[in-house]
Amino acid sequence: xxxxxxxxxxxxxxxxxxxxxxxxxxxxxxxxxxxxxxxxxxxxxxxxxxxxxxxxxxxxxxxxxxxxxxxxxxxxxxxxxxxxxxxxxxxxxxxxxxxxxxxxxxxxxxxxxxxxxxxxxxxxxxxxxxxxxxxxxxxxxxxxxxxxxxxxxxxxxxxxxxxxxxxxxxx
Amino acid sequence: xxxxxxxxxxxxxxxxxxxxxxxxxxxxxxxxxxxxxxxxxxxxxxxxxxxxxxxxxxxxxxxxxxxxxxxxxxxxxxxxxxxxxxxxxxxxxxxxxxxxxxxxxxxxxxxxxxxxxxxxxxxxxxxxxxxxxxxxxxxxxxxxxxxxxxxxxxxxxxxxxxxxxxxxxxxxxxxxxxxxxxxxxxxxxxxxxxxxxxxxxxxxxxxxxxxxxxxxxxxxxxxxxxxxxxxxxxxxxxxxxxxxxxxxxxxxxxxxxxxxxxxxxxxxxxxxxxxxxxxxxxxxxxxxxxxxxxxxxxxxxxxxxxxxxxxxxxxxxxxxxxxxxxxxxxxxxxxxxxxxxxxxxxxxxxxxxxxxxxxxxxxxxxxxxxxxxxxxxxxxxxxxxxxxxxxxxxxxxxxxxxxxxxxxxxxxxxxxxxxxxxxxxxxxxxxxxxxxxxxxxxxxxxxxxxxxxxxxxxxxxxxxxxxxxxxxxxxxxxxxxxxxxxxxxxxxxxxxxxxxxxxxxxxxxxxxxxxxxxxxxxxxxxxxxxxxxxxxxxxxxxxxxxxxxxxxxxxxxxxxxxxxxxxxxxxxxxxxxxxxxxxxxxxxxxxxxxxxxxxxxxxxxxxxxxxxxxxxxxxxxxxxxxxxxxxxxxxxxxxxxxxxxxxxxxxxxxxxxxxxxxxxxxxxxxxxxxxxxxxxxxxxxxxxxxxxxxxxxxxxxxxxxxxxxxxxxxxxxxxxxxxxxxxxxxxxxxxxxxxxxxxxxxxxxxxxxxxxxxxxxxxx
Numbered sequence: 001x002x003x004x005x006x007x008x009x010x011x012x013x014x015x016x017x018x019x020x021x022x023x024x025x026x027x028x029x030x031x032x033x034x035x036x037x038x039x040x041x042x043x044x045x046x047x048x049x050x051x052x053x054x055x056x057x058x059x060x061x062x063x064x065x066x067x068x069x070x071x072x073x074x075x076x077x078x079x080x081x082x083x084x085x086x087x088x089x090x091x092x093x094x095x096x097x098x099x100x101x102x103x104x105x106x107x108x109x110x111x112x113x114x115x116x117x118x119x120x121x122x123x124x125x126x127x128x129x130x131x132x133x134x135x136x137x138x139x140x141x142x143x144x145x146x147x148x149x150x151x152x153x154x155x156x157x158x159x160x161x162x163x164x165x166x167x168x169x170x171x
Numbered sequence: 172x173x174x175x176x177x178x179x180x181x182x183x184x185x186x187x188x189x190x191x192x193x194x195x196x197x198x199x200x201x202x203x204x205x206x207x208x209x210x211x212x213x214x215x216x217x218x219x220x221x222x223x224x225x226x227x228x229x230x231x232x233x234x235x236x237x238x239x240x241x242x243x244x245x246x247x248x249x250x251x252x253x254x255x256x257x258x259x260x261x262x263x264x265x266x267x268x269x270x271x272x273x274x275x276x277x278x279x280x281x282x283x284x285x286x287x288x289x290x291x292x293x294x295x296x297x298x299x300x301x302x303x304x305x306x307x308x309x310x311x312x313x314x315x316x317x318x319x320x321x322x323x324x325x326x327x328x329x330x331x332x333x334x335x336x337x338x339x340x341x342x343x344x345x346x347x348x349x350x351x352x353x354x355x356x357x358x359x360x361x362x363x364x365x366x367x368x369x370x371x372x373x374x375x376x377x378x379x380x381x382x383x384x385x386x387x388x389x390x391x392x393x394x395x396x397x398x399x400x401x402x403x404x405x406x407x408x409x410x411x412x413x414x415x416x417x418x419x420x421x422x423x424x425x426x427x428x429x430x431x432x433x434x435x436x437x438x439x440x441x442x443x444x445x446x447x448x449x450x451x452x453x454x455x456x457x458x459x460x461x462x463x464x465x466x467x468x469x470x471x472x473x474x475x476x477x478x479x480x481x482x483x484x485x486x487x488x489x490x491x492x493x494x495x496x497x498x499x500x501x502x503x504x505x506x507x508x509x510x511x512x513x514x515x516x517x518x519x520x521x522x523x524x525x526x527x528x529x530x531x532x533x534x535x536x537x538x539x540x541x542x543x544x545x546x547x548x549x550x551x552x553x554x555x556x557x558x559x560x561x562x563x564x565x566x567x568x569x570x571x572x573x574x575x576x577x578x579x580x581x582x583x584x585x586x587x588x589x590x591x592x593x594x595x596x597x598x599x600x601x602x603x604x605x606x607x608x609x610x611x612x613x614x615x616x617x618x619x620x621x622x623x624x625x626x627x628x629x630x631x632x633x634x635x636x637x638x639x640x641x642x643x644x645x646x647x648x649x650x651x652x653x654x655x656x657x658x659x660x661x662x663x664x665x666x667x668x669x670x671x672x673x674x675x676x677x678x679x680x681x682x683x684x685x686x687x688x689x690x691x692x693x694x695x696x697x698x699x700x701x702x703x704x705x706x707x708x709x710x711x712x713x714x715x716x717x718x719x720x721x722x723x724x725x726x727x728x729x730x731x732x733x734x735x736x737x738x739x740x741x742x743x744x745x746x747x748x749x750x751x752x753x754x755x756x757x758x759x760x761x762x763x764x765x766x767x768x769x770x771x772x773x774x775x776x777x778x779x780x781x782x783x784x785x786x787x788x789x790x791x792x793x794x795x796x797x798x799x800x801x802x803x804x805x806x807x808x809x810x811x812x813x814x815x816x817x818x819x820x821x822x823x824x825x826x827x828x829x830x831x832x833x834x835x836x837x838x839x840x841x842x843x844x845x846x847x848x849x850x851x852x853x854x855x856x857x858x859x860x861x862x863x864x865x866x867x868x869x870x871x872x873x874x875x876x877x878x879x880x881x882x883x884x885x886x887x888x889x890x891x892x893x894x895x896x897x898x899x900x901x902x903x904x905x906x907x908x909x910x911x912x913x914x915x916x917x918x919x920x921x922x923x924x925x926x927x928x929x930x931x932x933x934x935x
Binding site for chain 1: 206207209210211212213214215216217218219220222223225311312313314382383384385386387433434435436437438465467468663664665666667831832834835836838839840841842843866867868872873874875876878880881
């Protein structure tokens with residue numbers, strides 16, 4: 001039995017009629033035509049389906065679409081503003097932070113969410129004593145981006161791209 | 172080796188080399204770190220992968236897989252599945268249309284992409300655990316997936332050969348290994364070994380691996396009438412896939428089109444036709460609707476093969492001066508009962524060292540598993556682990572620096588074929604690498620560095636991969652508006668195909684890159700070979716070169732129809748393509764543009780399509796790429812945890828076309844090698860033949876936290892025998908990596924780990 005719901009995606013209300021078991025990922029890809037969000041494992045292990053919900057990164061494959069009514073969903077298609085690439089998108093190109101490009105939307109959305117987590121003072125597993133971290137060190141960056149797999153192995157370029165954007169936006 | 176091949180090889184030695192490519196010395200675009208041309212569409216999510224095409228009326232199919240490895244389907248009950256909501260068709264062996272088995276993968280002659288001779292759905296016989304036994308087509312993916320779980324099967328199971336170890340006693344010598352002799356020998360290496368002063372004799376095991384490209388395999392099939400079909404397909408080989416689908420369904424080759432502009436990682440796993448390709452086409456045929464199969468991750472493990480397991484022995488004998496006197500490399504791999512692919516792990520020592528007496532060979536056994544297939548540097552990846560670990564062990568035995576030991580055994584000529592190397596700068600790669608890495612030369616002392624509870628060690632190993640070139644075709648069209656279009660059915664799966672080919676064509680044609688467009692990823696274009704064997708870039712470049720040479724002659728003739736042309740009287744070998752047109756050699760200002768020549772001749776464009784011949788050069792010369800891999804590890808003395816501190820790869824792979832994308836490819840290979848060394852293993856249940864960790868949660872790919880900073884450097888010395896002086900670089904990066912890590916772990920701990928992956932239990 002289908003449910004008629006409205007999802008707020010990239011600033012636009014989208015109406016769709018879906019079964020309650022449809023994941024947010026499949027709703028985006030197969031029902032709303034937003035195929036920039038990728039499916040790699042459908043079990044939260046690879047991160048290629050990462051989107052932003054109310055500014056936080058989530059694995060959309062582990063989310064049911066019907067649970068996200070009224071939430072602010074941003075996908076890779078919503079990051080560029082009036083044709084201008086998001087600084088992370090630009091930095092990924094400059095630092096060659098991808099090869100095949102399949103995990104890339106998830107990496108970029110994840111990096112957006114990660115940087116805001118970091119700035120809000122959220123500690124990670126490698127932060128000393130669970131205190132608020134001061135510097136986005138190599139280890140902090142690697143730890144915080146380890147939920148996004150890249151089989152082409154663009155990890156070094158991804159780190160350089162994120163680091164550049166972080167440094168440029170330091171208060 | 173076949174008689175035919177021997178004759179061709181003999182003939183190759185008397186044939187003249189191709190003229191050295193003049194582009195070897197050009198730097199306008201070649202050698203520049205140009206951003207990927209498809210970068211913008213990849214970072215915005217606009218690049219469309221095969222499951223993502225919006226097709227009106229698309230149906231979704233899911234597969235049911237066998238749960239035994241061998242036996243017969245006694246009965247299959249699809250009634251409940253057929254009644255499930257949204258289901259429009261259930262296809263089993265009872266109602267599937269007949270399909271032929273495609274020809275084995277080949278790029279010569281008419282391309283083909285068969286990787287297994289298993290009958291797909293057209294049989295009640297089960298030969299591997301995970302074999303597709305039913306296709307369920309429904310109006311949504313969720314409904315198809317659910318209905319597939321409602322199918323009930325009764326098997327008459329037979330004992331399968333599920334275990335590699337159990338199959339080894341039945342191993343046999345294959346007829347050939349990728350066209351080479353399965354065993355080569357010279358002298359009496361066993362006798363030399365027994366009486367040698369210094370001996371190393373080690374056995375190695377490597378487990379099965381899976382490619383695990385992040386994009387799961389997917390196909391959309393759309394029939395037009397009953398004799399024409401279009402596929403959007405995750406393919407590393409559009410031309411082969413199209414021809415094989417034509418074979419399977421008895422269609423004319425021109426009536427099958429495979430479109431695959433973006434592939435979300437392949438690494439060999441998308442090179443062949445696997446069951447989902449043809450089952451999508453079958454489901455679309457039998458329902459009269461466009462159908463998509465997007466495999467689940469587990470589905471990829473069940474019906475797309477991976478890398479074979481191996482057991483290898485390397486025995487080396489050497490004298491006090493560090494000269495190798497005998498070399499033995501032998502071992503066994505697995506293939507399935509449905510294919511013929513003995514993975515070529517015994518290739519590396521055939522080209523690496525001066526070895527006066529040797530026996531290098533391999534055997535293969537059959538198991539009831541999904542057919543094994545090419546995975547990044549098949550052969551060289553696992554072969555270099557064994558060979559380069561043993562070389563390290565011998566350096567310790569000799570109390571000699573591991574680099575020095577290797578350098579003392581650098582061959583003048585290929586040790587097995589006796590051919591000259593076209594380009595080999597191993598010494599330079601090691602020299603550069605050792606200096607930048609800060610390699611402490613001299614005999615290495617184990618357990619000599621420590622930081623608290625962490626033992627530190629450095630390791631080094633040689634990587635190597637052949638320079639392959641495959642028959643490929645390309646069309647070049649130069650238009651009167653001064654632009655060029657280059658077309659080939661080639662694939663992009665992360666190598667930067669569009670970027671590299673546009674750089675090459677612009678340099679070749681003397682045009683700015685903005686005026687050159689490269690069209691690819693479509694079997695209706697001139698056929699490129701498989702994106703495999705690190706061969707694509709150079710293979711297509713040669714076809715483009717040959718087409719350009721035809722166009723140069725044609726355009727010169729057109730120009731010379733005009734009596735006042737500054738090109739009047741020039742012969743074709745006196746002009747070159749430059750400055751957006753044709754110029755006299757050495758006098759770049761004397762020439763005419765393509766636009767002027769074509770407009771004056773009243774022509775809209777000129778075009779040429781060329782197909783390259785077989786790679787004679789690789790029969791005449793020993794053509795290989797080389798690497799010196801350096802790493803530092805730390806091993807926790809109490810927990811056995813192993814972390815990699817830093818990495819440096821120093822490569823000798825001919826000329827580098829694009830440093831930015833090349834470095835990414837090298838690093839990507841190294842990272843896959845880190846996975847192979849540290850975490851990756853496809854686990855088969857030997858009782859049932861079923862893969863137990865068919866998920867990305869349990870098959871552990873390297874993640875950010877596993878990967879240190881990776882420095883990359885390269886000799887950049889052109890190979891005079893190749894277009895632009897370049898070699899393919901997609902696979903060399905993974906070679907030597909596992910050995911470098913294992914050698915560093917030995918340096919840190921004194922424990923020689925010979926079984927991959929190097930998990931913490933093995934060092935405790």
